[in-house]
Amino acid sequence: MVPRSIAACQTATSDPLRSSEREPAWKRDLAEAYRDAADLLAALGLRPEAIPDLDPAESGFRMLVPRAFAALMTPGDPRDPLLRQVLPLGAERLTVTGFTRDPVGDTSADLGHGLLRKYTGRALLIVTGGCAVHCRYCFRRHFPYTALGQTPDRTAAAVASIAADPGISEVILSGGDPLMLDDDRLGALLERLHEIPHLNRLRIHSRLPVVLPSRVTETLCRRLSGSPLASVLVIHANHPSELGADAADALRRLRHADVTLLNQSVLLRGVNDAAQTLGALSERLFECGVLPYYLHQLDPVEGAAHFAVPDTQALQLGEALRDRLPGYLVPRLVRELPGRGAKTPLNDAARIGSPFL
Numbered sequence: 001m002v003p004r005s006i007a008a009c010q011t012a013t014s015d016p017l018r019s020s021e022r023e024p025a026w027k028r029d030l031a032e033a034y035r036d037a038a039d040l041l042a043a044l045g046l047r048p049e050a051i052p053d054l055d056p057a058e059s060g061f062r063m064l065v066p067r068a069f070a071a072l073m074t075p076g077d078p079r080d081p082l083l084r085q086v087l088p089l090g091a092e093r094l095t096v097t098g099f100t101r102d103p104v105g106d107t108s109a110d111l112g113h114g115l116l117r118k119y120t121g122r123a124l125l126i127v128t129g130g131c132a133v134h135c136r137y138c139f140r141r142h143f144p145y146t147a148l149g150q151t152p153d154r155t156a157a158a159v160a161s162i163a164a165d166p167g168i169s170e171v172i173l174s175g176g177d178p179l180m181l182d183d184d185r186l187g188a189l190l191e192r193l194h195e196i197p198h199l200n201r202l203r204i205h206s207r208l209p210v211v212l213p214s215r216v217t218e219t220l221c222r223r224l225s226g227s228p229l230a231s232v233l234v235i236h237a238n239h240p241s242e243l244g245a246d247a248a249d250a251l252r253r254l255r256h257a258d259v260t261l262l263n264q265s266v267l268l269r270g271v272n273d274a275a276q277t278l279g280a281l282s283e284r285l286f287e288c289g290v291l292p293y294y295l296h297q298l299d300p301v302e303g304a305a306h307f308a309v310p311d312t313q314a315l316q317l318g319e320a321l322r323d324r325l326p327g328y329l330v331p332r333l334v335r336e337l338p339g340r341g342a343k344t345p346l347n348d349a350a351r352i353g354s355p356f357l
């Protein structure tokens, strides 16, 4: 994509060579992302044989890993927790009872135009199907984005339907990753939302400040700080090593733009299923000005069963976190149950009946 104006090319970097290019630095960073497991492994000094279950066929969900994220992995470690989140494995082909293609009922909650109304008072708008990283455990890995993705017409229809419903006070931009929209397109959407008098808050769920920190441009920060809506950004980090110096810097810029920063994580076997790791994640988030919000039990999506942590162990981890952290650094341990208007605390979800017990 070619940005429409020079103004859209402003970037957070001060490197004159990069900022003088017509394309924003983050788009170039995205173009240079690893798309081939062999390249990523070579960069980490790993031979493909070091990963016995490697799946070059990628089970229909392409590998995609920005270099900034790969740079945070430990070279030579085939069990690196960041690598494990993104590397396609043969285990993704296993059929496991209870693990389905639409585990949280998103397809049935869609009202058309990519607008999901499953949460009271909040409208969730899917603005793009694209992401900067492909997380192997993603609950939307089979989501029919091409059918639900946004075109200008669909966006207009979604905005009209939000404008027609005074019960909505918060718009949640989701995806895919909503920050995959460039500053011009995001700015145009925000301007239309600003005209809706009953909206108070804008929430953005994005993994980009973590996996592609160059996306946090000056223009983005200015748009958010200049918005009449209170902005909340929910980032997505699962492991303390994901929050390197560049992500910390991007988060600092967002804080200076008066954006409230929260984090959601997914509990993942072999990645963050230890109290020590989750505790360190909360501490690192706080250093970066982010409060832990949710720790999700994995949504049982087909292809991700090898990441599942049993509920009994998840509840023990939750207890261990309460023991070692101040209350405000303990994330809410929840599960998304289809057809419910809110996340269910895992304690209750376990009583209701869960696939992992």
Ligand SMILES: *Cc1c(COP(=O)(O)O)cnc(C)c1O
Binding pocket: 119, 122, 124, 172, 174, 205, 342, 343
């Ligand atoms: C749960 C969820 C929401 C909304 O729920 P809250 O309880 O208001 O945070 C929005 N987006 C995503 C991706 C979610 O998983």
Ligand code: SF4
Binding pocket: 130, 131, 132, 133, 134, 135, 138, 139, 140, 141, 175, 176, 177, 207, 236
């Ligand atoms: S960034 Fe989010 S939506 Fe995209 S693949 Fe990862 S978990 Fe899924």
